[in-house]
Amino acid sequence: MTKHLSSALEKLQRYPTRAAERYLSERFxxxxxxxxxxxxxxxxxxxxxxxFLTALSEPSLSDDERFTLMSLTIASVDEACCGLICSDTSIGGKYTT
Known part of the structure; x- marks a missing residue:
């Protein structure tokens, strides 16, 4: 069962493409x-x-561009949350980003 599950999950692995990264870099x-x-x-x-959020709803994005933009959006939300947490000294934050 574990081998079958691992094999099935491996097929779902996906990564941002260089072409999509290049396109989104130029765009933003x-x-x-x-x-x-x-x-x-x-x-x-x-x-x-x-x-980023506006662009995600555009039908003109390719599937690779949308996947890569979603990865960038998630990382950007993480950055925003880290900035809030790290600068809030009331919850132990010591650093600002």
Whole structure:
């Protein structure tokens, strides 16, 4: 059972594509080069969340672009939440982002 489940889950693994990263970088003015690793994490930007959310509903995005944009959006939400938590000294935060 475990082998079958692992095999099934492996088929579902997916990663952002370089082409989608490049397109989204141009569209939103983000840095990109083909040697970047974890682009969606290093390019996360909480200030751009409204634009990311609007773009996600556009039918013109390819499936790869939408998947990559969703990864970027999630990383940006994480950045926004971390900024709030890290700067709130009442809950033990010591650092601001």
């Amino acid at each position: 003015g983000l840095s990109w080069d083909d040697t970047m690793q974890d682009w969606e994490i290093t390019s996360a930007n909480a200030d751009l969340l409204p634009g």
